Amino acid sequence: MINDQQRPQKTLAFRVFSVSAVFIYVLVFWLLSRPFTGWLSLGKADEKGLLAAIRYDKSNASYHFLLGRYYLMSLNSPDYPKAIARYRASIQMSPLQAGAWIDLSKAYQANGQTAQSQESFERAVKLSPNNADLMWEAGTYWLINNRLDMAVAALKRYILLVPARQTDVYDLCWKLRLDNRSILQDLLPDSFEYRSQYLSYLISTNHVTEAREAWETIDVQSLDKDLFIKYVNFLVAHNLYDEAWKIWEEITRQIEGTGAYDETTIIWNPGFEHEMLNGGFDWKISEIAGVNVFIDDTIRMSGNHSLGVSFDGQHNPDITIARQIVRAKPSSPYSLRGYVKTDSLTTTNGIFLLVSGHNCSNFNKSSEVLTGSNFWKELSVDFDVPSDCGAVMIAVRREKSSKFDNKIEGTAWIDGMTLKPRGIIQTSNSVKH
Known part of the structure; x- marks a missing residue:
């Protein structure tokens, strides 16, 4: 049982404990609430709000960084020395921020401190060498600062990190007139x-x-x-x-399988015996609605294949079925020959051979037009190469018809194409069918 002398002592101890507990609670609450209070102050993202945030949480590197950015990016009154001071404070607290080093570099650059700007940018690159966005920014930064070696190194790193964006780098290099040999020797992996x-x-x-x-x-x-x-x-x-x-x-x-050049015919793959590469100096084939172009190994004049084309009777196509670029001597006479077989080819606009100048004067010459049914008839075009032509295009064509009955139907086959200087051309009378 507590006597009267002990009761005041207990009351005093309880009061002391209560006061201490309240003090500790307030202290802990104050310590814990400082970052939150700073964050609330940050809601007003101007100089006053940022300074208030720093007062509540001086060790927060982000607040110093944001205030530095405010001074750097202010549209009305940028203050580069203050920006530099805040960025340096942020970096002192958190030295591994590549972004802070980049902004510090920009602040130094704006303040006319080129050497410090470049040193800061180098620090940023070393901190984050695998950041593609940073490598792009570094490339443009060093180009602007006339440090070609550093720019090339950064852009080379960028295209290694993001191969799909190579074209962006090449566009930048060409806009800034970077020498092509430097690109080949130093930039390209x-x-x-x-x-x-x-x-x-x-x-x-x-x-x-x-x-x-x-x-x-x-x-x-x-x-x-x-x-x-x-x-x-x-x-x-x-x-x-x-x-x-x-x-x-x-x-x-x-x-393998592309054939070889036959000097006796000048034309590449004249009998359609080999795989067609669809460009270069080989045949280039075209197809449009209602037209089917194919290689036929059953109907042919010679060899193992011919080029076939069928029309569905529902269309009136204007089409160059097959064409090839052939080198030719200017101002020289040539003869083009080819054999065409037709089966029930309708309309008056059928198949014919065409020769035209390649990137030279307006020169076109064509053979007769085949329609109906014909058994391996020779079509020919004799022509003189214009003086400004180094090559001609030979082609198998069908022109669009302007007549009422213009929907072409039927099939044609082409084989045995030759192009030779005129005077040594073999005539159809000497060809065994």
Whole structure:
């Protein structure tokens, strides 16, 4: 039982304990609420709000960073020295922030402190070498600051990290007039994947000289047909026929089943005996609605195959069924011959052979038109190559009809195509059928 003397002592102890507990509670609450109070102050994202947030939570690196950004990015009155001070404070608390180093670099740059700006940017890159966005920003930063070596290193790292965005890098380099040889030697990784993509880019942007330089760095053993054909077509389109032909011969020797050049006919794959590459100096085939082009191994004039084309009777197509670019000597006479078989080919607009100049004067000459049913009839075109032509296009065509009964139906086969200088051409009378 508690006596009267003990009761005041117990009461005093309880009061002391209560006061201490309240003090500790308030202290803990204050410590825990400082970041939250700072966060509430941050809701007003101006200088006053950010300074209030820092007062409540001085050790929060993010608040210093945000205040630095406020001083740097302020539209009305940017204060670069204050921005630098806040970024440095943020970095002192958290030195591994690549973003803070980048912003510090920008603040130094804006304040005219180029050396400090570059040093800060280098720190950012070292902290985050696998950040593709940072590598892109680094590339543009060093280009602007005339540090080509650093820019190339950053952009090379970027295309290694994001191969799908190579074109963006090439666009940037060309807009800033970066030398093509620097791109080939220093920027591009030494692998077919990147060099072939750059070659495709140069072709698509029509840079002829640079594409030829890039081709010299390509590993032809890794070359795929699509890029090969694209490059030869590109050279042909720019009248570089001899260069295109040299590459054509070199690569086609390595492609099984593509045949070889027959000097007696000048035409590549004249009897459609080999796989067609659909471009370059081989036949290019076209198909549209109502037209089916095929290789036939049952109906042929000679060899094992012919080129067949069938029409469904529901359409009136204007179509170049097959065409090929052939090198020719300017101002020289030639004769084109081909054999065509037809079966129930309707309308007055049937099949014919056409010769036209390639990228030269308006020159077109055609054979007679075949319709109805015919057994391997020879079609011919005698012509003189214009003086400004280094190549001609030979073609098998059907022109659109303007008549009422214009829906073409039936089948035709083409075989035994030849193109020779006139004077040594073999006539149909000497051909055994």
